[in-house]
């Protein structure tokens with residue numbers, strides 16, 4: 157290049173002077189810009205992951221200590237007896253239900269006035285009262301023990317707090333103040349004696365309890381119909397099942413030992429399989445993800461059940477059947493749904509949809525629908541309907557893409573063999589795009605599981621595992637969700653507390669769930685590309 | 690049942706093709722047809738009679754309307770919005786196939802098609818061939834098995850694929866795929882097979898195989914083939930039609946078109962001076 161070139165024809169070989177800023181050409185700058193963007197996204201993802209893990213993993217240690225305290229302070233011991241009390245309460249609810257049925261039989265079938273109907277149920281009421289009241293001594297014991305166990309726990313927690321305080325002061329070099337902190341040592345061996353000492357009293361009480369129950373059962377009056385008689389029989393069975401558990405409970409109480417170690421895995425299993433999410437309770441906090449997970453799952457399932465036929469159906473219609481004018485109208489409409497802020501949808505759910513669904517459920521003409529009528533305005537169904545609306549644009553757009561990618565040649569070949577349009581769609585177009593459609597559905601699911609505002613506003617926020625024994629009516633129950641709980645509780649928790657960390661672990665679970673769904677969708681799409689060739 | 694109206698919706702079931710007609714009888718009568726894509730006219734006053742159990746070749750420069758005319762014969766153009774036959778009639782066995790009473794589905798069963806680019810379905814070889822039959826509600830296993838073997842033998846493909854019938858049709862070579870498409874078309878026993886440049890994507894050896902196949906198929910089917918390959922038209926066809934700018938310029942015995950064309954344009958095209 158340095159020798160002067162006489163031939164102008166080879167000018168293009170000469171490296172023209174380009175504008176350079178800080179020694180960078182324009183090409184370099186473009187490269188750095190795009191590369192930088194990519195790098196920042198990767199970095200942000202890494203940071204988020206790190207943060208989630210860092211905040212979340214402390215949870216399991218804390219949860220282990222939480223469970224240990226539960227045992228050492230004797231709460232576990234008390235809960236053995238408390239379980240009996242709640243089982244008995246469940247039985248009395250069965251009796252109330254039985255009374256209601258008799259009452260309606262009396263008023264509707266026998267045409268008695270309410271007063272007369274109540275009159276006719278006096279014998280039953282006496283029986284129910286006898287049965288219900290027999291728990292009183294046990295209840296007294298439980299509340300007494302509860303108080304004691306709570307006291308032990310509080311004492312222990314206070315002592316721990318003090319220890320922490322002292323440690324901090326020492327670290328700050330304030331030796332004198334540190335020495336001044338009073339730490340009351342808690343000797344569980346002594347404290348727990350107060351609880352275990354009641355065992356003989358409990359045994360007597362339990363024996364008495366069983367006797368009373370059996371005696372009460374003898375006073376049960378005859379039922380007016382065969383159906384009700386079988387219900388009473390069922391109740392007798394349940395009652396005897398209940399009393400049959402007593403020896404096992406006694407054994408648990410006898411063998412209970414506060415020094416038994418809590419295995420490490422329980423910190424995890426209590427979270428993953430725990431059926432209770434109970435926080436800021438006076439007694440014992442439980443961080444079990446199952447009710448939240450089930451809530452998210454049920455809401456998402458309902459949403460998918462509605463959104464898949466709608467989204468895929470609309471995609472098939474628009475892509476395969478609709479005229480160009482219809483396409484131009486329908487496509488933007490569906491895509492516009494995704495522009496609605498989810499909080500607006502949630503508001504709509506509370507103000508309109510929930511109300512409407514409940515009103516519908518209370519119409520006599522619709523009484524045959526399972527779960528109808530229901531009284532909770534905000535429930536799985538309401539949230540699911542709105543989430544479906546959120547999933548439809550995702551599913552529609554991606555499924556439409558998948559259908560669009562089916563080579564026209566397949567369709568032509570099918571038509572040329574004498575297939576109708578419907579046959580071509582069902583036998584050729586949909587199967588050829590099936591993996592694309594499935595991944596569209598999966599991505600719709602990912603969208604739905606991560607959605608927060610709508611479920612927070614419309615799912616009813618009751619932390620409980622849905623009662624599947626209700627059959628299809630399960631969708632009319634309120635639930636709480638993984639996303640909802642984070643949004644709701646994150647603002648109120650103390651930073652670094654076990655509750656705070658538990659919420660992070662729930663977030664981590666969501667993160668992995670979405671990751672898995674996206675990964676699966678990607679896998680399926682890739683496979684589909686290869687199969688079309 | 691009127692045997693003369695095989696495509697009308699009223700004729701349920703498969704009325705047997707009239708085999709009594711002598712070879713050389715007119716099967717398809719294209720009668721002064723004008724065809725439009727929206728506002729643009731693609732075919733001008735086409736007048737052409739296609740004989741039964743003969744191979745008729747359509748030749749002409751690109752864009753002259755060969756494919757358009759071919760696709761008129763099984764009404765594949767119906768799938769494109771805004772197309773219409775503005776004038777004239779196309780009759781198959783004397784029935785106007787654009788008559789409203791005609792059942793297009795039945796028509797397409799009788800007039801099969803093989804496309805330029807092989808397009809087997811992303812299904813197994815077996816399912817590709819039985820697709821048309823299943824559409825007609827035939828699901829008897831041994832019946833289908835027999836048709837698969839017969840069609841694959843008919844398409845000279847049986848020996849190559851008989852051990853892999855249940856593998857994907859997309860796993861075959863290009864030439865095999867095209868013969869699979871031919872087998873798929875003949876499986877439903879059409880009377881006419883339309884082929885739109887069936888060899889243009891194939892290598893010479895695969896092309897020879899398909900040409901040999903056409904020679905065998907001509908004994909059973911009426912074949913209309915579009916081709917850009919003069920030798921192919923000369924080798925395979927009995928009659929040749931030369932199109933230019935949407936008009937039929939010359940239609941005669943293949944030998945006559947190539948040896949002794951009546952029209953100067955035809956002469957120029959077949960001798961390779963333009964096109």
Ligand SMILES: Nc1ncnc2c1ncn2[C@@H]1O[C@H](COP(=O)(O)OP(=O)(O)OP(=O)(O)O)[C@@H](O)[C@H]1O
Nearest residue numbers: 726729731749750751752753754755756757758769
């Ligand atoms: N779908 C369509 N819409 C509008 N015009 C079309 C369409 N298909 C074909 N044409 C036009 O009709 C005319 C004939 O096209 P056609 O495909 O029949 O030609 P051809 O003879 O088959 O050409 P080739 O040898 O390249 O396949 C061309 O001018 C083409 O532009």
Ligand SMILES: [Mg+2]
Nearest residue numbers: 755756757885
């Ligand atoms: Mg063409």
